[in-house]
């Protein structure tokens with residue numbers, strides 16, 4: 208028996224591509240026929256059809272509404288993706304970003320006409336410097352990975368300025384893939400630093416690798432196992448003693464926001480993912496923003512452009528010659544000044560929370576992660592002893608001999624209405640399940656989530672459930688994809704049937 212007659216299930220409707228819905232000549236607007244018949248295009252008139260689909264307005268509205276409902280997002284479900292900080296995005300921030308004075312301006316406008324926007328950037332910079340205790344910040348990097356590049360380029364500029372070009376960047380084995388990728392992009396050789404067996408960097412292992420060839424050490428703190436690097440001050444000291452600089456990956460800043468001034472940890476550069484910590488919508492490739500704070504040693508090399516406040520108001524410094532005494536900007540990170548819409552949302556978040564509110568948010572984020580860790584560790588296998596910071600890491604030992612993999616387990620969660628956690632990262636534990644609840648989830652949500660995970664773990668261990676897990680998800684618009692095929696032979700372009 209066929210499941211359904213139409214292939215649809217209630218509101219889960221099979222949606223063809225917009226081009227496949229084309230009805231030539233159909234449009235969403237009714238314009239009067241032109242009264243002037245003169246051909247003003249002449250030879251410029253196109254000879255082939257433009258190739259846009261003909262659709263009515265209700266067709267267009269339904270098409271995009273249906274597609275939007277096929278998505279999993281923080282507005283519809285709990286989204287415990289570790290390392291990604293999928294917290295609720297307050298609507299106040301959206302309202303601020305839509306104010307015409309912020310939304311309808313252009314980077315080519317004269318400074319005198321955008322004083323408010325420049326003041327907003329200056330105020331955001333002030334908050335970031337105040338929270339981190341660092342003397343300078345480059346606002347222009349467009350994401351965390353771009354901020355890493357900015358930090359390493361500042362480090363390279365500082366080393367070259369003292370005539371000490373070095374070749375190697377050290378990275379812990381638990382690092383996010385962007386860290387070694389950034390160092391390699393910047394032209395450095397990457398060497399890996401082992402862990403200490405308790406999910407943290409081995410100080411002895413680091414000291415072994417330090418030397419006059421090392422430009423920088425990149426460290427994530429709290430790290431990707433959700434643990435605070437308690438020896439961070441000794442680590443920074445050892446790096447500085449070897450003449451190198453310390454880059455901190457600040458993607459996990461949500462665990463320490465408002466509580467730790469990273470300047471006190473001996474950090475020279477750190478990016479802050481505004482889209483993670485400061486609550487602006489992200490995922491699916493953007494938009495992001497990765498302002499990078501810089502220490503006294505790196506501040507003179509900060510990239511262009513930046514905002515300064517003078518007697519005549521705010522001004523955007525665009526050229527090295529205007530950068531001021533002692534400044535040697537290493538260049539620029541992107542065409543304009545950065546992701547302004549994200550700046551507005553992030554500052555709106557900071558100002559509405561206040562400094563105490565930000566500290567409470569990081570405290571609640573850590574509390575929520577410890578709640579998950581405590582409720583789950585008896586059944587799932589916790590990779591390291593708690594307490595944890597803002598995320599809880601488990602590995603796949605609890606699935607041993609069940610025939611169920613981390614991937615199968617995650618797919619089964621989708622059928623239960625939960626977005627899976629981060630899987631198979633960090634690489635230092637086998638079959639990782641990394642959960643980051645953030646501060647915006649209630650105890651009810653966390654309990655429903657834990658109850659589900661505990662029930663799924665019991666089901667896996669009870670035996671005979673491998674096929675059930677492997678056939679998940681069952682209630683999604685698409686079932687399990689062939690991931691190798693999807694990665695190797697993605698079909699990214701639609702061709703009209705006539706082109707074959």
Ligand SMILES: *Cc1c(COP(=O)(O)O)cnc(C)c1O
Nearest residue numbers: 290350351352383385456458495
């Ligand atoms: C997200 C993340 C990054 C990269 O940030 P993007 O904004 O995605 O470029 C780097 N390191 C860690 C630990 C992260 O979680």
